Amino acid sequence: MAPPRTPKLLIAACSLLLATACGVPAPEKGAAVLGADAPAQGLAATHAEGDLAFGAPHRFKTGVTISVSAPKSFRPSASAYPQSPRAVAFAIEVTNAGDGTYRLSGLSVTGEVDGEDSAVKQVVDPVQGYNGIADADKDVAPGRSVQLNLAFAVPDRPVNLRLQVRPSPAEPVAAKYCGKV
Secondary structure: OOOOOHHHHHHHHHHHHHHHHOOOOOOOOOOOOOOOOOOHHHHHHHOOOOEEOOOOEEEOOOOEEEEEOOOEEEOOOOOOEOOOOEEEEEEEEEEEOOOOOEEHHHOEEEEEEOOOOOEOOEEEEHHHOEOOOOOOOOEEOOOOEEEEEEEEEEOOOOOEEEEEEEOOOOOOOOEEEEEEO
8 A cells, every 4th residue: 555645745746847837947956836825725725826737626815716637639620810830728617606797708728839939820620619719708606617618729749838818908917837748
């Protein structure tokens, strides 16, 4: 039987690998790894202002929680716009645990590849079910959730992708998801 610290060490090692893959320098010798003593559930909160792994939830002060699924690579159809040799799709779940209604039109999802400043373009491919934020005029009542399926054009090779998600333009903090796609 493994010692009881194994899950904590595994979480710390995964966090370090993710940070390295996203271009964050490794900690100096003797430095503590963030989240090493945090339980698995609290790991996303520990990295709230840093990069999150795809799938981790991020709760904003307004009570809105956003989670971005692991990326799914696909070849866009001939009717997709813009045309791209490859795209990656994400299921984005937005949960309103706040007191008031949340207006989905405030949601902003942007991305960059390999740390370049140029933003990746969102792919609209109705044939494969990627319509962008089709219900942008929709309100999300307290206690309710919605799921969006968004896709982004990426090069036809493995790259590091960082998505930034904000529930509104006025939100000072973005949830940043990063990983190899």
